[in-house]
Amino acid sequence: MIASMVEIDREILVLRHIEELSISEAPAELNISVDTAKKRHLRAIRRLQQLCSGLNGLSVG
Amino acid sequence: MTSIATESAVDLRLYELLEEFMIMLRRGQSVPVREFAKRYPEYSSRIIADFPAMLMAEGLKPRLSMVPGDGGPVEAADACELLAGYRVIRQIGQGGTGIVYEAEHPRLSRRLAVKVLPGRKGDTNLAERFKRESESVARLDHPNIVPVFDFGERNGVQYIAMPLIDGQSLDQLVKQYRANSRSVADTQSTAGVLPMVTDQPWSKLSTCRCDSPSTQVDLIGPTADFKKLAKLGADVASALVHAHENKTIHRDIKPGNLILDKTGKIWVTNFGLATVRDDKSDPSRTGDVTGTPRFIAPEQMRGLCDERSDVYSLGITLYEMASGIRA
Numbered sequence: 001m002i003a004s005m006v007e008i009d010r011e012i013l014v015l016r017h018i019e020e021l022s023i024s025e026a027p028a029e030l031n032i033s034v035d036t037a038k039k040r041h042l043r044a045i046r047r048l049q050q051l052c053s054g055l056n057g058l059s060v061g
Numbered sequence: 062m063t064s065i066a067t068e069s070a071v072d073l074r075l076y077e078l079l080e081e082f083m084i085m086l087r088r089g090q091s092v093p094v095r096e097f098a099k100r101y102p103e104y105s106s107r108i109i110a111d112f113p114a115m116l117m118a119e120g121l122k123p124r125l126s127m128v129p130g131d132g133g134p135v136e137a138a139d140a141c142e143l144l145a146g147y148r149v150i151r152q153i154g155q156g157g158t159g160i161v162y163e164a165e166h167p168r169l170s171r172r173l174a175v176k177v178l179p180g181r182k183g184d185t186n187l188a189e190r191f192k193r194e195s196e197s198v199a200r201l202d203h204p205n206i207v208p209v210f211d212f213g214e215r216n217g218v219q220y221i222a223m224p225l226i227d228g229q230s231l232d233q234l235v236k237q238y239r240a241n242s243r244s245v246a247d248t249q250s251t252a253g254v255l256p257m258v259t260d261q262p263w264s265k266l267s268t269c270r271c272d273s274p275s276t277q278v279d280l281i282g283p284t285a286d287f288k289k290l291a292k293l294g295a296d297v298a299s300a301l302v303h304a305h306e307n308k309t310i311h312r313d314i315k316p317g318n319l320i321l322d323k324t325g326k327i328w329v330t331n332f333g334l335a336t337v338r339d340d341k342s343d344p345s346r347t348g349d350v351t352g353t354p355r356f357i358a359p360e361q362m363r364g365l366c367d368e369r370s371d372v373y374s375l376g377i378t379l380y381e382m383a384s385g386i387r388a
Contacts, residue, residue: 017118020087023080038076042111045079049114 005051009044016041075107079115082108086119089160089178147175147222163225173210174226178219188219195221197309198332205300207320207330226328231280231316231382238281238385280321282385293327294379300329301375305368312366314374315356316381355388 005013015026027037078101085091094116098108147164153174154161164175178191195212198221202208211222279286280293297319304311311318311332318331358373360366377388 013118017115035073038073042072042076042079045111045114045118048118049111 005044005047008040009047012037012040012044013048071104071107075104075111078104078108079112082112083115083119086116147173147220149175164222166222172225174223176221176223191219191221194332195219200307201304201309203300203303205296205327205329206303207328223330226320226322226330228320228322228328231319231321231378234321235281235316235381235385242282242385281382285383285385287383289325290379290382293321293382294375296327297329297375297378298372301368301371304329304332305371310366310368311371311374312361313356314371314378316378319378 011030012026015021015029016023021029023034023037023041026041027034030037032040078097082091082097094109094112097112098105101108147162147166150163150165150172152160153163161174161176164173165171166173178188195209198206199209199212207223207226209221209223212220214220280290297314301311301314309332311329313331314329318329320328320330322328354362356374356377358366358370361370380388
């Protein structure tokens, strides 16, 4: 699933959710501003959501 | 122009909420997305739209290095120093009432499931529930109830050590069954993948190894071996009778809390919501609404619960097993 995402979305998800870098550490790693990192992270999450809803819908709950 | 500026401000606030939710999740203090959304009505619809995918991203982690005890992240290797002399091998589950590690006793060289209470010190509600689980299970002795090997508190971390059951929980078997029947029926090649990715991290709280492939699918659906399934139901019922005789109500009987080991024996685990009845209490005691909505008895929705509620939940569990469909 995550492998099918574009690089820019994938790297922020990996840094924040797998490496567990904080929102001040992750942008430093990517050489971008904190605000840009926040926007990228949110956008990546929304793209992941779209990928999933294309299958069956996530359970919320 | 203004709408873009406003949208951006909304997103920044939403991101703060996302951080808050993620921190709670990692501390083991997670709440359901819908519950969290209710706290911020003006962002409710966005939270419900965006946060499930964040949960999924969190679930991609091979190991969540959570902090038993004090709320800050530590490596699992450090965590094992905290774990009362047990050497931690890996994390195998996480839930509202604890994180479960596969661990080894240094002298007995025996593999164990060690469950520790996550979250911050001073969360008395969780700590109390955890202590209750330890005590209520420690007094039970039944061939189908996962026994407590050791429990206590070390360095401010509460823990329970139980034997590691080599097998799979029934909800894993049901998921595999559904995935298989779906991939047969459905021409979309992606359908079978979904049950894995929708796993919410806190729903996995079994004291079992969960990576062994199943050989037990003959227990589910219309083609199930019904005699085998009936025997399984009778064994769980017998375990419940024993718990009830010892004034312990499980309160969260469901497929995820029943583990089938490699020899085909069924084990009841996770007495995390169990209540202990004293002789004076009302037969249908009032308490919190706890348990898993699909499996709990109607009276449990109103905070009432007695021995019969466990029997109801076992009935729903067996229905799902026999039919292969959600109740």
